[in-house]
Amino acid sequence: xxxxxxxxxxxxxxxxxxxxxxxxxxxxxxxxxxxxxxxxxxxxxxxxxxxxxxxxxxxxxxxxxxxxxxxxxxxxxxxxxxxxxxxxxxxxxxxxxxxxxxxxxxxxxxxxxxxxxxxxxxxxxxxxxxxxxxxxxxxxxxxxxxxxxxxxxxxxxxxxxxxxxxxxxxxxxxxxxxxxxxxxxxxxxxxxxxxxxxxxxxxxxxxxxxxxxxxxxxxxxxxxxxxxxxxxxxxxxxxxxxxxxxxxxxxxxxxxxxxxxxxxxxxxxxxxxxxxxxxxxxxxxxxxxxxxxxxxxxxxxxxxxxxxxxxxxxxxxxxxxxxxxxxxxxxxxxxxxxxxxxxxxxxxxxxxxxxxxxxxxxxxxxxxxxxxxxxxxxxxxxxxxxxxxxxxxxxxxxxxxxxxxxxxxxxxxxxxxxxxxxxxxxxxxxxxxxxxxxxxxxxxxxxxxxxxxxxxxxxxxxxxxxxxxxxxxxxxxxx
Amino acid sequence: xxxxxxxxxxxxxxxxxxxxxxxxxxxxxxxxxxxxxxxxxxxxxxxxxxxxxxxxxxxxxxxxxxxxxxxxxxxxxxxxxxxxxxxxxxxxxxxxxxxxxxxxxxxxxxxxxxxxxxxxxxxxxxxxxxxxxxxxxxxxxxxxxxxxxxxxxxxxxxxxxxxxxxxxxxxxxxxxxxxxxxxxxxxxxxxxxxxxxxxxxxxxxxxxxxxxxxxxxx
Numbered sequence: 001x002x003x004x005x006x007x008x009x010x011x012x013x014x015x016x017x018x019x020x021x022x023x024x025x026x027x028x029x030x031x032x033x034x035x036x037x038x039x040x041x042x043x044x045x046x047x048x049x050x051x052x053x054x055x056x057x058x059x060x061x062x063x064x065x066x067x068x069x070x071x072x073x074x075x076x077x078x079x080x081x082x083x084x085x086x087x088x089x090x091x092x093x094x095x096x097x098x099x100x101x102x103x104x105x106x107x108x109x110x111x112x113x114x115x116x117x118x119x120x121x122x123x124x125x126x127x128x129x130x131x132x133x134x135x136x137x138x139x140x141x142x143x144x145x146x147x148x149x150x151x152x153x154x155x156x157x158x159x160x161x162x163x164x165x166x167x168x169x170x171x172x173x174x175x176x177x178x179x180x181x182x183x184x185x186x187x188x189x190x191x192x193x194x195x196x197x198x199x200x201x202x203x204x205x206x207x208x209x210x211x212x213x214x215x216x217x218x219x220x221x222x223x224x225x226x227x228x229x230x231x232x233x234x235x236x237x238x239x240x241x242x243x244x245x246x247x248x249x250x251x252x253x254x255x256x257x258x259x260x261x262x263x264x265x266x267x268x269x270x271x272x273x274x275x276x277x278x279x280x281x282x283x284x285x286x287x288x289x290x291x292x293x294x295x296x297x298x299x300x301x302x303x304x305x306x307x308x309x310x311x312x313x314x315x316x317x318x319x320x321x322x323x324x325x326x327x328x329x330x331x332x333x334x335x336x337x338x339x340x341x342x343x344x345x346x347x348x349x350x351x352x353x354x355x356x357x358x359x360x361x362x363x364x365x366x367x368x369x370x371x372x373x374x375x376x377x378x379x380x381x382x383x384x385x386x387x388x389x390x391x392x393x394x395x396x397x398x399x400x401x402x403x404x405x406x407x408x409x410x411x412x413x414x415x416x417x418x419x420x421x422x423x424x425x426x427x428x429x430x431x432x433x434x435x436x437x438x439x440x441x442x443x444x445x446x447x448x449x450x451x452x453x454x455x456x457x458x459x460x461x462x463x464x465x466x467x468x469x470x471x472x473x474x475x476x477x478x479x
Numbered sequence: 480x481x482x483x484x485x486x487x488x489x490x491x492x493x494x495x496x497x498x499x500x501x502x503x504x505x506x507x508x509x510x511x512x513x514x515x516x517x518x519x520x521x522x523x524x525x526x527x528x529x530x531x532x533x534x535x536x537x538x539x540x541x542x543x544x545x546x547x548x549x550x551x552x553x554x555x556x557x558x559x560x561x562x563x564x565x566x567x568x569x570x571x572x573x574x575x576x577x578x579x580x581x582x583x584x585x586x587x588x589x590x591x592x593x594x595x596x597x598x599x600x601x602x603x604x605x606x607x608x609x610x611x612x613x614x615x616x617x618x619x620x621x622x623x624x625x626x627x628x629x630x631x632x633x634x635x636x637x638x639x640x641x642x643x644x645x646x647x648x649x650x651x652x653x654x655x656x657x658x659x660x661x662x663x664x665x666x667x668x669x670x671x672x673x674x675x676x677x678x679x680x681x682x683x684x685x686x687x688x689x690x691x692x693x694x695x696x697x
Binding site for chain 1: 483484486487488490491492493494495496498500501502503504505506507508525529582584585586587590591594610611612613618619620623624625628629645646647650651655656659660661662663664665666667668669670671672673674675676677678680682683684685686
């Protein structure tokens with residue numbers, strides 16, 4: 001999936017009416033629910049600027065906060081591990097699980113673990129890892145990946161899920177009743193929770209000053225994974241830390257309202273320590289894996305760094321006209337939608353995913369709803385330029401984004417050079433305009449650039465007179 | 480993996496910018512000045528919207544009220560933490576029409592029984608947040624984490640005098656920053672999911688029902 005061509009998969013998705021109607025209905029619902037949560041424009045604006053300030057402040061002090069987090073967690077009895085790459089991260093998981101002879105693992109929803117392909121890595125060494133979030137469980141049964149970061153099985157309708165359960169769950173009868181389907185999953189997964197050797201979870205926010213891992217969820221599977229097994233391993237991207245506990249409420253209130261239109265999730269689970277001597281439950285050991293996977297490189301550029309503010313609410317994809325039409329599986333990498341279009345090319349490299357920033361009409365809907373004010377559209381444009389720029393020399397920073405300059409083409413560079421020249425030199429501009437108005441119609445639709453344009457559109461028709469000519473014939477003063 | 484640690488930190492430090500931190504205005508999260516009645520009303524409204532049930536036991540003997548509710552709902556028993564203040568009161572006033580089961584062992588010693596149990600678990604709360612409709616639970620030695628998670632029904636006792644307007648207000652008043660328990664929970668309803676076609680279904684992994692018992696005391 002990682003190297004799939006976005007343009008090709010988007011085209012395929014557009015031809016699937018079932019998929020399009022599943023997404024359209026779901027996104028319409030999510031947009032309406034979010035809107036109902038922010039009825040007061042002033043409150044939204046103020047809460048949002050607080051959220052943006054919290055995330056910006058965290059990034060400003062990131063190395064310091066990570067050290068402080070490590071120190072506090074360690075003092076609380078939680079083990080901290082650092083992984084630069086996905087492979088290192090998976091190796092840490094394997095090692096901890098091997099030390100505990102853990103063969104059966106339950107996992108709460110975590111996009112970072114998707115980034116690591118953790119399930120695959122553990123299955124390779126004979127460890128059973130069961131997704132416990134209902135949506136994740138559904139797609140795991142069907143050997144699929146999430147199509148949305150909050151609602152991973154949103155591409156499926158209940159008939160598809162009913163069929164899947166009746167085929168994959170032992171003794172399950174076919175039913176389209178959502179309560180029954182949910183009940184079936186509850187039965188299967190309760191046994192898994194009770195018998196698991198280890199639980200894996202993500203982290204929504206980590207608090208440096210108290211050494212606390214905060215998780216939000218509605219189902220209770222996250223609490224099960226972090227409470228019942230004797231071993232809990234949490235994994236998070238290095239950007240998810242905040243300094244102070246008081247910074248948690250604004251972030252989570254923005255997150256849950258933006259994501260699913262809830263004032264808060266059913267559970268906010270704040271974990272600060274493994275089971276203490278006098279306590280009767282909870283894991284005896286907790287580990288936290290901090291994953292970099294390209295984030296420190298993203299961090300190195302002051303503008304692109306804003307990508308790391310993201311709190312993974314999914315509002316950008318819910319409001320994206322492109323995502324709604326092509327669905328989450330069309331995007332290479334694990335993060336679809338606008339955030340994926342800026343994050344994935346920076347993590348996988350512009351050489352691999354350089355067409356992603358172009359999969360946008362720059363309509364700005366994502367920018368308007370982003371609860372932490374990430375300038376997504378500006379970053380899309382920046383990445384487009386980086387992809388075709390002079391790779392070694394980044395536009396603004398010492399370290400260019402991964403794969404910068406790999407999409408540079410002679411024709412495109414030449415065209416832009418000519419474009420710039422025409423705008424700098426008046427007589428060239430006039431001459432070009434004149435030529436196009438007189439002879440532009442004679443250009444065959446098969447020449448480079450025009451060929452691409454006309455593959456899905458009709459050929460542009462040039463006006464027979466330039467704007468300059470029209471202006472002077474109407475005696476518009478030339479100042 | 481000390482190498483990874485050093486490499487990550489040094490890469491971050493190489494481009495760290497020294498800029499003044501952006502201003503944070505928390506005003507929007509401060510107290511709303513709601514009256515006691517309004518706080519309770521807002522809490523109920525938020526929580527009932529997500530299927531939470533309420534039992535008003537103010538001015539009554541709450542253990543009896545709880546016992547009557549359990550009988551009425553035909554629930555087979557109630558698990559509680561025997562060493563808590565709530566536990567002491569509960570056990571001293573219980574008439575045993577419904578079995579009262581103490582959570583007095585490590586979970587591992589009765590895991591199968593606990594997971595098969597079809598009754599309720601009862602916990603205290605440290606108060607509630609009106610704005611979001613959330614109960615605050617500090618779990619620990621007296622009240623284990625699974626007490627509010629594994630039984631299909633969770634009963635939570637709430638002193639209405641401890642409802643506050645906002646999350647920030649509670650966090651500051653109770654000085655959470657110096658008192659974080661092993662596991663601090665905000666619970667805002669019974670377990671739920673909308674993962675199948677956005678249709679809400681209750682009781683997916685955690686409790687299927689949440690009953691809040693309103694009292695005037697702890």
